[in-house]
Amino acid sequence: MSVVGIDLGAQSTKIGVARNKGIDIITNEVSNRQTPSLVGFTARCRHIGEAAKTGETSNLKNTVGSLKRLIGRSFDDPDVQIEQKYNSATLCDVNGQAGVEVSYLGKKEKFTATQLVAMYLTKIKDITTKELNAITPVSDVTISVPAWFTDVQRRAMIDAAEIAGLNALRLVNDTTATALGWGITKLDLPGPEEKPRRVVFIDIGASDYTASIVEFRKGELNVKATACDRHFGGRNFDIALAERLADEFKEKFKIDIRTNPKAFSRTVAAAEKLKKVLSANPQAPMSIESLMNDVDVNTVMKRDDLEEMVKPLLDRITVPLEQALAEAKLTVEDIDQIEMVGGCTRVPAIKDTISKFFGKGLSFTLNQDEAIARGCAFCCATLSPIFRVRDFSVHDIVNYPIDFTWEQSPEIPDEDTSLTVFGRGNVMPSTKILTFYRKQPFDLEARYGQPEGLPGKVNPWIGRFSVKGVQADANDDFMICKLKARLNLHGILNVESGYYVEDMEVEEPIPEEGEQKDGDAMDTKSDEPPKTRKVKKQVRKGDLPIVSGTGATEDSVKHAWAERENAMYMEDKLVAETDEKKNELETRVYEYRDKFFDGGIYADILANFKSEKEDDPPKYEQLDKMLKGLVEWLEEDGWDSTKAIYVAKQEELRSLVGPIIQKYNDIENKKIEEAEEAAAAKKRAEFEAKKAAEPKEADAEMKDAPETEEKQ
Template identity: 70%
Template sequence: MSVVGIDLGTLNTVIAVARNRGVDVITNEVSNRATPSLVGFGPKSRYLGEPAKTQEISNLKNTVSSLKRLVGRSLKDPDVQVEQQYVSAALVDVNGQVGAEVSYLGEKRQFTATELTAMYLSKIKQTAANELRLPVQDMVLSVPAWFTDIQRRALIDAAEIAGLRTLRLINDTTAAALGYGITKLDLPGPEEKPRRVCFIDIGHSNYTASIVEFKKGELAVKATACDRHFGGRDFNLALVNHFHKEFKGKYKIDITTNPKAMVRVDAAAEKLKKILSANQQAPMNIESLMNDIDVTAMITRQEFEALVEPVLNKATAPIEKALAEAKLTKDDIDFIELVGGSTRVPALKERIQAFFGKTLSFTLNQDEAIARGCAFSCAILSPVFKVRDFAVQDICSYPIEFSWEKDADIPDEDTSLTVFNKGNVLPSTKILTFYRKQAFDLEARYAKPEELPGKVPAFIGRFSVKGVKADPKTEFMICKLKARVNIHGVLNVESGYYVEDQEVEEEVKDEAKEGDDAMDTDDKKDDKPKTRKVKKQVRKGDLPIVAGTTSLDEPAKNAATEKESAMVMEDKLVADTEEKKNELETYIYDMRNKLDDQLADFASEEEKDKLRSKLTDSEDWLYEDGEDATKAIYIAKMDEIRAMAGPITQRYFEKVEAERAAVQAKLDA
């Protein structure tokens, strides 16, 4: 079983694997270290990752991007409306969740964002398994820290539909921090002042700043702040708008009226932006952009920086927010580590450096640090892997409250309580106590809906506590419920039980002797241990909990898993069929050549004519009726030709063998 970390990015996804010698990044089928986070649909199969990128411009309406920003969201969410600007397929509502409508296998189909993400993750799983030649199941997946319960649950569901088990959903910067800490040998000891590092991840759409404290063998996240609309695509957009205006004046074309032209200019802007990170100016040339017009343009770094000034002006806001939440100043920070592709933009680095007044560190691989951190996390959590333990303590991003119905018999009981505050450590368990006579419900929700991204609903889950009965002695049952924000940052009421107040005999510890066992000799030996009566709550039995959360229920998940497996099989069949067709085509060409070459002396003219006409017939068939045949038919066609060519190739091999034997005999003599 392999140990895998996945950084699911808005633009690119990086897969890392922990091996005995360390963590490596996996390359995909075209040897890239990052795979486009895209899903496309065609008349015969899906295009996942690289093929979706290859097809993108000719298949815009059936290509879906921004998967991670859609999963767990609803169509009416203003954030999703922003996303539609970047997603070329049409976003639609599918039973309350956002999805995409595409043409697939010649039909209009709708898929939820969870299903689309599952498709993509199933491709990522295949990529990892092909490279590792091992089954892939356990993995750790990174998410932006601002992800809420419903988004996290949707991602875990998507992974499960793809046949992946999520050992941890880890916040992006926390993963980077783990990769940083686990490889540093000079972290402060337990009694020393911790090392404080500010991790800054600026990707394609997200900006996250986290303040993390390190000691030997452990890290603790102190504060995290995000700008979920700040990243490389904002720079691209500024450039696209600029060239839109320029081309309108210069060439009298309006690229906004032509989706293909828009995507091509965006791709060119992305390239140009990268050149500007290392050069003072960069060109843009696109052939036949629209109306058969070739465009050329040039932009300087200075002009680019002026265009993105409004974005740059927000460049330190998340850092300031994180510092304030951690109650620290910039001078308390020992190192500033930058990750994410957009931290290569010089103007952005300058702003951040000017803010801290300190040199920035780039000790982590900007593109791979998060995936690598995920792989380390997977190695720590996986039972099959031995790795030095490193404790990772994260924090809750939003406060969570529980509410319940008032019990008529308990007049001054509150009806809600914030159980996990923002910044509460994670994972974390809290015991809630209720005095009740009958089954009751609890509802968990985010306490400050206004802090949530877009219009994510505050609701987290409803938990029905069963098996509650009035106790004849005390009238009430004392119910204890275990509420837990787990390692994924997901809230559950994991279990319940009831207790009774009882008087129990408890040993009284001799205070003078406490912690002094070695000296504990004769004088106490004969005495019975001193005891006293104390009131204690004794666990009496379990209370079943029925949870209603935003996760998919089992039947829905099973149905989705079956659907996904069927599509994987279909895609595989299409790929295999294509492969057999290509094999047949190549075989026909090869055989025709060989008949004039190495096989020429081993066939009669009659045999040759017969085989040649078979080859011509097969070739004609291949380009006409056989254009779209099944895998079995291609195999059968190939077998027919093979059978006809069999006696000829047989004679040839016999001769080759005879020659080889003769040479051998000579050598042996």
């Protein structure tokens, strides 16, 4: 069983695993510690992660990013339209959900964002399984999500993980994961009765900005407030810089890169690199060869110029900080430490603004790129039964208030029909018991109480729950119905169970005054029965079935998507194996041309090799003809053949060269044996000569020795 934490980012993903008594960030197939969050489609297969990034420029229309920002959204959501600016692939409506239309296997296909995230998580699972050398595929994971994710987005992420064959033990908010990774290793946290240590965690990544105020005590953390800016991140700086460069190139080099998606995409990539260089240097050069119409471009940018052009963005930095402090009812003087994570926190202007706001220095003790993945792995370890981790409780909070509404009972005209069950700032996970007095089945709905605070135009509706089996009792009185509403570890709401109770009189013992306590010197027993009293209590009498309708994907649809994902995965695997066999064949062909001809190591053997049959053509001509034929075939008809044909061609080639290589090896082995025998014979001769010389030396010593005969 593995312990894996996945930081699913808008731009790239990091994977943390618990091993070697710590947390490691593992590398992907090209030894990078982060994998691009991209899914690409081609006429042969899918390219995911690094492969999608490599072919992105040449396959823009079929490469999809912003995966986590699309999941759980409808196509008409304004936030989805914003994501189109960061995607060259065509976003579209797929059965009411945001999705993408691409060309795959030579035809147009549509995939929902949930399917796209499932595809990507399948790749992450493969990377992790190979890195850990796991016998069975990785299963249990924790996945990070933005704190502003709604119920439907969280459900969609769980669905995507399930389609990918992963068991998400917990969806953990980004800054909460960071806080856990920071706090679980600290041994100097204050005790339960002491003043808590208050830390602000600021995470500014590629696409969003989150600030959380967290209180730490020994063995626990409590999130007090979280505020977000969903459209503030590194990519906003990149686009602003690219737009400025586009204007400059139009004026200076007479090219309009806005009319050429590939040229603009290359400029955005160059702008990202330029931004990183300017974070460490006051100015930096930039050049792009053959950007458009065979025109090379170059420029020099100053950090001051960059800060001036992104000033509208920089003016928004303090807004989430003010919101978080107000919600937590704290001031800047109450904050003990400001911990910065996320790649965009390296921008000097951002650091300066935040430092001035708090009036104190910033802390960078965590790895800015990997802190969330490490925290996710710690979270997974605390939930895993096979790892022993220091006890550390995580108390996150609800970011949007949740209301329940229901129809008024005809028998209770003054009944309230709505209730805020989980208020903003309510600790989660959390369970609430709702009580209703009814004579017949009834429905209730859950929705977000302040729709204007939701991201984009997310539907505030969460779910509808129908309570069955309700009826009046024999006296035509109300049935007392109890419903258990739970906001679970993932931040997902469900009405988990329902039951009904009856008011009944029960007897309970009355504690006597001066009752004998343990440890008294004298223990006396009384034969009198204990005194009891009758009290009214609600006694559970039976269960009430509940039919739930939520934003989760239907099981039949999810099953169909899982089957489709498995079929595409096997197709990708076959294509990869086919390419591998093709490359092996091509390698063998050119290797044998070098080794069997023009003075290669097998050339002499090949020239003198005799066929077993007199009417067979000489091996030299056979092999030469076969190799030339294979070169022509690979360049023409064989460039896109099947795995079985590549394997058959390689076997045919191996059957021809095998006897020649075997003869060469036999000759070489014979030479080695002869050399070893000669060396052994020489050694024996030296030993015999040395042995033969030893007696003569002894005799000589005896002759030279003086006579010392002792007389008696």
